[in-house]
Amino acid sequence: VIRYSLIIPVLLAGSLPLVGAEWGQFKGPNGAGISEEKGLPTEWSREKGVKWKAPLPSRGVSGAVVAGDRVYVTCSSGKRDDKLHVLCFEAKTGKQLWHRQLQATGQTACHPKTCMAAPTPVADASGVYALFATADLACFDADGTLRWYRSLTNDYPSITNQVGMAASPILVKDKVIVPMDNDGESFLAAIDVKYGKNAWKADRPSGINWVTPFVREVAGKTEILFAGTNGLTAYEAETGAKRWTFKEGAGSIPTATVVEDMLYLPGAGVSAVKIGADGVKGKSLWNAKELKPGFGSPLVYRGKVFSVDGQGFIACGDAKSGKVQFQERTKTAFSASPVAGDGKVYCINELGVTYVLDAKESEFNPIAENNLGEEVLGTPAISNGCLFIRTDKTLWCIGK
Amino acid sequence: MHRSFLAALLFAAPVSAADDAVAKPIASLKAVEREGKNNDTIGLAWTALVGQGAPALIPSLEAVDDDKPIAANWLLTAAGAVAEAETKAGRKLPHDKIESFVKNVKGAASARVLAYGLLPAADKDRLLPSFLNDPSADLRGLAVAAELTKAKSKEELEKVLGFARDQDQVEAIAKKLEADHKVKLVLSEHFGFVTQWHIVGPFASVQGKALTMKHKPEEGAKVGEKLKGKADADVEWKPVTTRDKYGIVDLNAEIGKLHDATAYAVAVIHSEKEVPIEVRATTPNALQMFVNGKKLFEREEYHHGENMDYHVGKGSLKAGSNVLLVKVCQNNQKDPWAQAWRFSARICDSTGAPIPGVTQLVGETKVKLGSVPASEEKK
Numbered sequence: 001v002i003r004y005s006l007i008i009p010v011l012l013a014g015s016l017p018l019v020g021a022e023w024g025q026f027k028g029p030n031g032a033g034i035s036e037e038k039g040l041p042t043e044w045s046r047e048k049g050v051k052w053k054a055p056l057p058s059r060g061v062s063g064a065v066v067a068g069d070r071v072y073v074t075c076s077s078g079k080r081d082d083k084l085h086v087l088c089f090e091a092k093t094g095k096q097l098w099h100r101q102l103q104a105t106g107q108t109a110c111h112p113k114t115c116m117a118a119p120t121p122v123a124d125a126s127g128v129y130a131l132f133a134t135a136d137l138a139c140f141d142a143d144g145t146l147r148w149y150r151s152l153t154n155d156y157p158s159i160t161n162q163v164g165m166a167a168s169p170i171l172v173k174d175k176v177i178v179p180m181d182n183d184g185e186s187f188l189a190a191i192d193v194k195y196g197k198n199a200w201k202a203d204r205p206s207g208i209n210w211v212t213p214f215v216r217e218v219a220g221k222t223e224i225l226f227a228g229t230n231g232l233t234a235y236e237a238e239t240g241a242k243r244w245t246f247k248e249g250a251g252s253i254p255t256a257t258v259v260e261d262m263l264y265l266p267g268a269g270v271s272a273v274k275i276g277a278d279g280v281k282g283k284s285l286w287n288a289k290e291l292k293p294g295f296g297s298p299l300v301y302r303g304k305v306f307s308v309d310g311q312g313f314i315a316c317g318d319a320k321s322g323k324v325q326f327q328e329r330t331k332t333a334f335s336a337s338p339v340a341g342d343g344k345v346y347c348i349n350e351l352g353v354t355y356v357l358d359a360k361e362s363e364f365n366p367i368a369e370n371n372l373g374e375e376v377l378g379t380p381a382i383s384n385g386c387l388f389i390r391t392d393k394t395l396w397c398i399g400k
Numbered sequence: 401m402h403r404s405f406l407a408a409l410l411f412a413a414p415v416s417a418a419d420d421a422v423a424k425p426i427a428s429l430k431a432v433e434r435e436g437k438n439n440d441t442i443g444l445a446w447t448a449l450v451g452q453g454a455p456a457l458i459p460s461l462e463a464v465d466d467d468k469p470i471a472a473n474w475l476l477t478a479a480g481a482v483a484e485a486e487t488k489a490g491r492k493l494p495h496d497k498i499e500s501f502v503k504n505v506k507g508a509a510s511a512r513v514l515a516y517g518l519l520p521a522a523d524k525d526r527l528l529p530s531f532l533n534d535p536s537a538d539l540r541g542l543a544v545a546a547e548l549t550k551a552k553s554k555e556e557l558e559k560v561l562g563f564a565r566d567q568d569q570v571e572a573i574a575k576k577l578e579a580d581h582k583v584k585l586v587l588s589e590h591f592g593f594v595t596q597w598h599i600v601g602p603f604a605s606v607q608g609k610a611l612t613m614k615h616k617p618e619e620g621a622k623v624g625e626k627l628k629g630k631a632d633a634d635v636e637w638k639p640v641t642t643r644d645k646y647g648i649v650d651l652n653a654e655i656g657k658l659h660d661a662t663a664y665a666v667a668v669i670h671s672e673k674e675v676p677i678e679v680r681a682t683t684p685n686a687l688q689m690f691v692n693g694k695k696l697f698e699r700e701e702y703h704h705g706e707n708m709d710y711h712v713g714k715g716s717l718k719a720g721s722n723v724l725l726v727k728v729c730q731n732n733q734k735d736p737w738a739q740a741w742r743f744s745a746r747i748c749d750s751t752g753a754p755i756p757g758v759t760q761l762v763g764e765t766k767v768k769l770g771s772v773p774a775s776e777e778k779k
Contacts, residue, residue, distance in 0.1 A: 105473070110707075145481075146443070146478070154434055158699070162710060183702070191436075208704060
């Protein structure tokens with residue numbers, strides 16, 4: 001017995017992949033955009049500081065996600081952008097492990113800035129759940145086995161958004177949470193991870209929306225918070241029952257974030273409001289219009305709020321008071337959300353230039369500007385001590 | 401229990417019935433239900449099919465039916481997984497069979513495109529010219545793009561134009577023809593837009609209910625009939641001819657700059673025989689389309705884009721006269737960018753081309769779809 005008990009862990013350790021910290025969804029763990037890892041990269045270029053890079057078959061504005069020893073990316077291609085791709089790479093080496101292609105079943109027209117590979121997929125150690133702007137949703141095991149597939153447009157035919165959908169799914173325990181606010185039948189659905197059947201489906205007001213939901217644990221229950229045109233609504237994760245709505249919390253693109261008892265809401269700027277077990281309490285404590293988020297969601301990190309926007313502004317304010325510390329206009333628009341780790345804030349613009357900020361600094365004084373020279377609209381992932389940046393052509397792993 | 405083991409148990413076939421080992425899971429995949437209702441068995445069928453390896457490749461592709469898109473994606477991913485596994489194992493794919501499948505236009509377009517991607521680059525280049533008149537938009541588009549790089553003379557450009565269906569490619573050819581050969585292309589004719597209508601309105605409309613609020617033109621009112629419209633006001637039919645190159649009818653100009661309003665447009669389409677058609681419409685407003693009283697399509701979305709052919713209704717024309725009725729609803733948004741109230745519609749085959757023998761009846765006269773009378777096309 002003793003002999004076996006010694007051997008088995010050794011064998012297991014030998015067979016298990018090297019697993020880094022998960023960044024399994026849009027903006028990482030619970031959408032906060034924060035990694036707890038140390039030793040993250042500061043400087044890089046196309047030639048320097050690149051651990052590996054892998055070509056992608058086509059464009060996508062979704063971000064890469066990392067789970068287990070896998071990196072997952074979605075792309076879309078074709079004359080009508082109706083070929084949908086899910087790719088899996090080995091996180092350590094960049095080796096492409098598998099590539100699956102689906103045919104879009106929903107509409108593919110959209111604003112030229114976006115494409116059908118717009119929602120960021122969500123992944124865990126077992127595999128990936130890839131949602132596309134066409135409302136096609138596929139779940140693949142980590143080895144590329146199709147676990148299940150749903151054509152939400154076939155299931156709910158009035159789904160439509162000529163601008164193009166981009167809200168990302170999230171995972172809550174044994175359910176994939178799918179945001180589907182659009183001009184037709186709108187809903188937030190919980191789909192069981194095993195077979196892809198509806199666990200619940202909560203009706204939503206009709207209207208287009210690109211917000212990704214997020215989660216909080218409160219009084220022993222898990223709540224899904226989802227902003228739309230009518231406010232920020234909390235749903236019980238188990239049942240989909242509505243718990244409360246904060247009408248002033250309406251949103252359309254960026255996602256809010258909760259830090260302890262404070263809810264940071266993107267809107268005309270960023271505002272902060274207290275949140276308790278039964279929802280939002282009282283009026284905004286502050287509103288900072290200078291922290292204007294555009295497509296990117298605000299980041300709350302080490303007592304500060306960081307935002308980027310479509311005019312190239314990077315702004316920072318104090319998370320307690322909302323007092324603006326700097327607002328700097330750079331040369332190029334941002335679509336990706338800022339992310340942070342190891343005391344650094346990474347703001348990557350649409351031309352692939354990353355401004356690396358020291359989170360302690362109260363002035364705009366980037367410690368590095370790193371240019372990949374390719375279009376970046378998706379939010380980077382942080383895992384295994386590396387940044388995973390997907391451009392329109394390439395998946396880059398930045399780090400050692 | 402491991403999924404591949406379960407799949408083997410469920411879809412096991414005698415050794416002598418190797419075909420069954422492929423046919424059974426394919427039949428299961430084709431029986432997939434909406435909302436994932438039978439995904440538990442479907443998933444096992446997928447695993448069983450892929451587990452068959454190379455023998456499953458061509459049957460999976462052949463089983464794809466683009467009119468059954470849920471099953472199509474189970475089959476397409478299975479075919480892709482088989483091809484990938486074979487390649488990884490160092491085995492050569494059956495390129496001759498794949499090529500035969502690609503060349504067979506009866507196969508589903510999505511499967512043919514996937515199969516085309518499995519061919520060696522040299523074979524792809526060799527096959528490309530044969531796709532100029534292909535029903536697959538992707539294969540046709542690739543072939544047209546390749547020909548466009550070579551076409552210089554008026555004849556060469558006009559030949560490629562005959563095959564081009566996509567707006568960007570048609571516009572590129574039109575530009576070349578005009579710049580290099582002084583030939584002005586009438587785009588509305590190329591695409592087959594309906595250019596002559598009778599319109600009537602405004603009728604009442606409310607966002608969220610616009611498509612369920614029926615008015616007299618939907619209930620059989622004839623062109624010329626006096627009707628009561630919004631707020632019980634008298635409304636009259638009026639003939640409208642659009643000279644827009646994309647057949648756009650501006651309802652703000654023809655009826656008025658209104659909110660919460662519906663307009664109807666009617667055209668009579670003549671066909672020499674019964675034919676399947678697509679009615680493709682472009683509008684930033686809510687829309688319904690009817691042919692001979694049968695609803696072909698509806699969508700309620702406002703001011704989120706005006707992508708050409710975004711709205712597609714599939715139906716058929718009978719031999720003789722057919723009534724095309726289009727309903728276009730404006731909402732009550734006040735934003736300056738949300739004031740457009742307009743539409744265009746065209747009648748074409750599944751590739752987007754005008755259909756021979758299908759014309760528009762203007763009075764008693766048959767006119768070519770897209771033709772612009774008594775004036776040149778608007779630039």
